[in-house]
Structure formats: C-alpha cells, structure tokens
Amino acid sequence: MSQYTFDVLIIGSGPAGESAAMASAKAGKRVAVIEGRSLVGGNCAHKGTIPSKSLRHMVKQIIQFKTSTLFREIGETWRLTYPRVLASANAVIPKQVELHTDFYIRNRVKLYSGFARFLDAHTVAIDLLEGAREEIVTADKVIIATGSRPYQPTDIDFNHPRIYDSDSVLDMQHTPRHLIIYGAGVIGCEYASIFSGLGVKVDLINSRDRLLSFLDDEISDALSYHLRDNGVRVRHSETYTKIEANDHGVTVYLESGKRITADAVLWCNGRSGNTDKLNLEAIGLEPDHRGNLKVNSQYQTDVENIYAVGDVVGWPSLASASFDQGRALAAIILGKECAEVSEVPTGIYTLPEISSVGKTESELTEAKVPYEVGRCLFKNTARGQISSEDVGMLKLLFHVDTGQLLGVHCFGAEAAEIVHIGQAIMSQPGEANNINFFLNTTFNYPTMAEAYRLAALDGTNRINRR
Known part of the structure; x- marks a missing residue:
C-alpha cells in the first residue's frame, strides 16, 4: 500500500485554499499548501478584494473630505494623485499577509512557495521560487484552488x-485625466466609481443594455443614475472592434462606428481560471474555454481524488463564497454531510455600495408570487442625516399573505453590512421568516439598521390600507 506524504494537498492559498487547509488541519489531517507567490493570501489579498476595496475606502474618505464644509477651505485634495492614494490603500496588504501566515504556522500546515504541475492524480511537482529547484510531493486528496485572473483577448x-x-x-504609477473602462460588470462598475471619485473623466462601455442586470431593476437604475451623477459616461450596447494605443493616448473603436480616445484603457471584461500551468493533461482533466473546472455538488472533478473550489470553478466568484466552499469541501473529504454553498449575498463595492440576497421584483413577477414592497430612503433616517450618508435605500420584498421575507436589496452606505440582518431572518424556518420581526424588534437609534423597521412599516402600511 502506497504511503502518501500528505493527506490533503491544496494548490492555492486564497480564501478557498486557506479555509480548506485550516479545516482539514484542525481535523488532524497532514496538510500542505502550494502558493505561486512568496507570500500567502492569493489574488484576494494581493490583486483583488483587499487592495481594491481598500482603495475604494480611501477614495470614499477623500470624497467625504472634499464635500465637507468644515474641511473645504484647508483641503488640498488636488495633490492626491492615484499613486499616492494607492500607496496608502496598499498598507493593509502586509497586515493581511502577517495575519494569514500565522494561521499556517499555528495549524502546522506545510507551505510551499512555487508553481505546481501534476505528474499523476496523486503526485505533484513544485517548481520552487527559491533556489530554482524542483520538489515532488504526493497526497491522497488534491484540491485545486488556484483562483482566476483577468481575461485577456489576444488582439x-x-x-x-x-x-x-x-x-x-493596481500598479499604475500615474493619474489619467480620462479613462476608458471596457466592461461594466461588477469590477468595471467598482473601478468607475473609484476613478470618478478621484476626479478622473470615465467612459464606461457596457456590452449589454443595462448595468448589472442580475440586480433588482430599481437598484440597477439607481446605480446607473449615481454613476452618471458622478460624471461617468455610461455607454450601453457597445462592443469593441479594436483598441489602438501610442505614446499620446489610446483609442477604442466600437462596432457602432464610434471612436473614443483617452489617456488609458482599463479592461474589465471577464476572468479566466488559473489552470493553464497545472499540466492537467497528465490527469485527464480539461478546463472550459475560460480555464474553469467543472465540478459536481461535492466539488469533485472528473478525477475521483481531485477537487476544485473558489473562482477556478466559476460562479459565484466571490471571496465570501470561496471561504465557505473551502470549509464545505474539507467537511466532505472528512466524510461529513455538508450542503453545497448557495444563497450567497451579493456585495458590490461601488460608491455607494450595493448588496442583496433573495429574489428580485422581476423574478417574483415572473413566478406570479403576490408580493409587496417596503422601502426606507436613507435620507429619512436620523443616522443617515448625521453621517451625511443620505444616498440610497433599503428595499424589502415580502409575501402579501404570509409576510414571508422574499428579498432584501440595499443601495447606499454600509449596504454589504446591513443586508446580513435580512439574510438572517430569511434563513429562519417557518413563520420565523417574517417581516413582522422588524416591527416587533427594537433597533438602536440612531442606526442605519433602523431602516429595516421603517421599511417594514412602509410595506405593511400598504397592505393595511387596502
């Protein structure tokens, strides 16, 4: 009988890989992780979630500073170039690396810095970053958690x-006066908010006829309005034919015949799974055209002992979901019952931010569900007025007959935090999932969370007036 070096070998130290490693190690398994960088954290810590959200936070502070009458006279915000703001935002990355490195040390997880490639289903070669040498490791179970990177068309x-x-x-060392963002998905809309907040002229090119069509229509419309209100020019239903760049600028040619010239282009149109260097041919796995791997409900690939979690399996491609997928997979490997990760709340860090969970109005209308809407505008809350966070709203969708909470949609300050209150109620069994919870519960005053009580009052009053 073969003796393997590790029980579980994980390729990638992002949210999915880390959570799978920690859960497996705490259960007594011998665990190793291979990371392609010299520092842990994956794309989430170094190129994705952490740096971009930290950058957004800095820009939000700048906007608050610029719009405050108290600081307007002393604020020399014209000195705040993009590289200076970025450098300040990146200060959080070493803190994250130190925190997560400690997790591996305390749980005795072996960490390799290098690039992995399969030799067979149980054997992986590691091209180590230091020393330019190769090491061979074997394992009973292998988890691919290599994440994704921006999709780059060859033209x-x-x-x-x-x-x-x-x-x-996130390495750009100048401040463009005019930026074209191609792709109006979540990442494109977030960067449109960030750069417009810095005073950069932004053209946002969207290949579809509306922004983020998976959102509730009212929330999508609100985002579109506020982007335009902040100076972003949104161009719907446009597709590029070519992009030309020289020493003086860059021009995007569109199928509609338009030509848009700017200082720089930011491509935000899709992502690709990081699978091209894994030598998947050696184990008979074939990713799709975007490099993503197909898995079943147990996160198992077509090779019995090889699993995949996180962005490399595609939807929902969220750090929050990746953490949960990693833990769920560890439970599955340990032989425990574990449900597939679902009902993941949406968190979009535009300015203002967006978060939602549950059904949209369009989905309920299509399903012919009798529902009512309760809204609270943040400008009508004391906390919103105190904090000058008067843009946005909380929107609750609930069943007319039973009061069951069906959807929570939030646009505005702290939306990604506020949504979890509604998520908690929606997850309750039976009659506990009811909009009356917000009517019968005392909320701190003044708080943004109080919007739930006000929205519930607004919705139930509509029913009572009938």
Missing part, C-alpha cells in the same frame, strides 16, 4: 503602458 496589447486590466491597474 489587445496588454504590454502597452496605457492598457491595463484589473490586476495591473
């Missing part, structure tokens, strides 16, 4: 200094 020169993607923009 665009991403080596040109004026053409960026959502990774390389």
Whole structure:
C-alpha cells in the first residue's frame, strides 16, 4: 500500500485554499499548501478584494473630505494623485499577509512557495521560487484552488503602458485625466466609481443594455443614475472592434462606428481560471474555454481524488463564497454531510455600495408570487442625516399573505453590512421568516439598521390600507 506524504494537498492559498487547509488541519489531517507567490493570501489579498476595496475606502474618505464644509477651505485634495492614494490603500496588504501566515504556522500546515504541475492524480511537482529547484510531493486528496485572473483577448496589447486590466491597474504609477473602462460588470462598475471619485473623466462601455442586470431593476437604475451623477459616461450596447494605443493616448473603436480616445484603457471584461500551468493533461482533466473546472455538488472533478473550489470553478466568484466552499469541501473529504454553498449575498463595492440576497421584483413577477414592497430612503433616517450618508435605500420584498421575507436589496452606505440582518431572518424556518420581526424588534437609534423597521412599516402600511 502506497504511503502518501500528505493527506490533503491544496494548490492555492486564497480564501478557498486557506479555509480548506485550516479545516482539514484542525481535523488532524497532514496538510500542505502550494502558493505561486512568496507570500500567502492569493489574488484576494494581493490583486483583488483587499487592495481594491481598500482603495475604494480611501477614495470614499477623500470624497467625504472634499464635500465637507468644515474641511473645504484647508483641503488640498488636488495633490492626491492615484499613486499616492494607492500607496496608502496598499498598507493593509502586509497586515493581511502577517495575519494569514500565522494561521499556517499555528495549524502546522506545510507551505510551499512555487508553481505546481501534476505528474499523476496523486503526485505533484513544485517548481520552487527559491533556489530554482524542483520538489515532488504526493497526497491522497488534491484540491485545486488556484483562483482566476483577468481575461485577456489576444488582439489587445496588454504590454502597452496605457492598457491595463484589473490586476495591473493596481500598479499604475500615474493619474489619467480620462479613462476608458471596457466592461461594466461588477469590477468595471467598482473601478468607475473609484476613478470618478478621484476626479478622473470615465467612459464606461457596457456590452449589454443595462448595468448589472442580475440586480433588482430599481437598484440597477439607481446605480446607473449615481454613476452618471458622478460624471461617468455610461455607454450601453457597445462592443469593441479594436483598441489602438501610442505614446499620446489610446483609442477604442466600437462596432457602432464610434471612436473614443483617452489617456488609458482599463479592461474589465471577464476572468479566466488559473489552470493553464497545472499540466492537467497528465490527469485527464480539461478546463472550459475560460480555464474553469467543472465540478459536481461535492466539488469533485472528473478525477475521483481531485477537487476544485473558489473562482477556478466559476460562479459565484466571490471571496465570501470561496471561504465557505473551502470549509464545505474539507467537511466532505472528512466524510461529513455538508450542503453545497448557495444563497450567497451579493456585495458590490461601488460608491455607494450595493448588496442583496433573495429574489428580485422581476423574478417574483415572473413566478406570479403576490408580493409587496417596503422601502426606507436613507435620507429619512436620523443616522443617515448625521453621517451625511443620505444616498440610497433599503428595499424589502415580502409575501402579501404570509409576510414571508422574499428579498432584501440595499443601495447606499454600509449596504454589504446591513443586508446580513435580512439574510438572517430569511434563513429562519417557518413563520420565523417574517417581516413582522422588524416591527416587533427594537433597533438602536440612531442606526442605519433602523431602516429595516421603517421599511417594514412602509410595506405593511400598504397592505393595511387596502
């Protein structure tokens, strides 16, 4: 009988890989993690969630500073270039690395810095970053958690200094006066908010006819309005034919015949799974055209002992879901019952931010569910007025007959925090999932969470007036 070096080998130290490693190690398994960087954290800590959200936070503070009458006279905000703001935002990355490195040390997880490639289903070669040497490891179970990277079409020169993607923009060392963002998905809308908040002229090119069509229509419309109100020019139903760049600028040619010229282009149109260097041919796995791996409800690939979690399996491609998928997979490997991760709340860190969970109005209408809407505008809350966070609203969708909470949609300050109150009630069994909870519960005053009581009053009053 073969003796394997590790019980569980994980390729990637992002949210999915880390959570799978920690859960497996705490259960007594011998665990190793292979990370392609010299520091742990994956793309989440170094190129994705953490740096971009930290950058957003800095820009939000700048906007608050610029719009405050108290500081307007002393604020020399014109000195705040993009590189200076970025440098301040990146100060959080070493803190994250130190925190997560300690997790591996305390749980005795072996950490390799290098690039992994399969030799067979149980054997992986590691091209170590230090020493330019190779090491061979074997394991009973292998988890692929390599994440994703920005999709780069071959007809665009991403080596040109004026053409960026959502990774390389975090290394940009100048402040463009005019930026074209191609792709109006979550990442594109977030960066449109960030750069417009810095005073950069932004053209946001969307290949579809509305922004983030998976959102509730009212929330999508609100986002579109506020982006335009902040100076973003949103161009719907447009597709590029070519992008040309030179020393003086960059031009995007559109199928509609339009030509848009700016200082730089930020490409935010899709992502690809990081699977191309894993030598998957050696184990008979074939990713799809975007490099993603197909898995079943147990996160198992077509090879029995090899699993995949996180962005490399595609939807929902959220750090929050990746953490949960990693833990769920560890439970599955340990032989425990574990449900597939679902009902993941949406968190979109635009300015203002967006978060939602449950059904949208369009989905309920299509399903012919009798529902009512309760709204609370943040400008009508004491906390919103005190904090000058008067943009946005909380929207509750609930069943007319039973009061069951069906959807929670929030646009505005702290939306990604506020949504979890509604999520907690929606997850309750039976009659405990009811809008009356918000009517019968005392909320601290003044708080943003009080919007739940006000929205519930608004919705139930509509029914009572009938």
